[in-house]
Amino acid sequence: MDYNRGNLFAKRLYKYMRMRDLTLNRVAKLSGLTASTLNNIINRSSSSRVDTIYRVCNGLHTSVRDFFDFPPYNEVEE
Template sequence: MEFDHGKLFTDRLYKYMRDRNLTLNRVATLSNITASTLNNIVNRGSAPRIDTIYKICDGLDISVRDFFDFPPYNEVEE
């Protein structure tokens, strides 16, 4: 089964942003990345590098594991 990982990542990021009432610019600042980097990921579908994922999770004060703890990533294949 194929997944649009970019869309899954963006949807999950927006969920955390809504829950915490954060803007993209604020997430970028908290994550110590440029706003243009985050905008490219969200608006252009650019795949984030692993170090960028870690920075975003750090900025949101969550673990990478928690960030990706949702279907389809946490489903067990049988």
């Protein structure tokens, strides 16, 4: 399956938001970030830094490993 890797963080974040009935503002608050930071990442005007990803995962009470445990991240390329 062909995925646009640059948009995977946003897609995964929205999935967690839907599953937990959270808004972007709430995720930002739980993560100790501003909503504009998450908006910039989602709208691709900036890239997600490792520390930002860690903070979002921490705010969602999930590990980075679990957050990215989905195709294509867990598929082995041949």
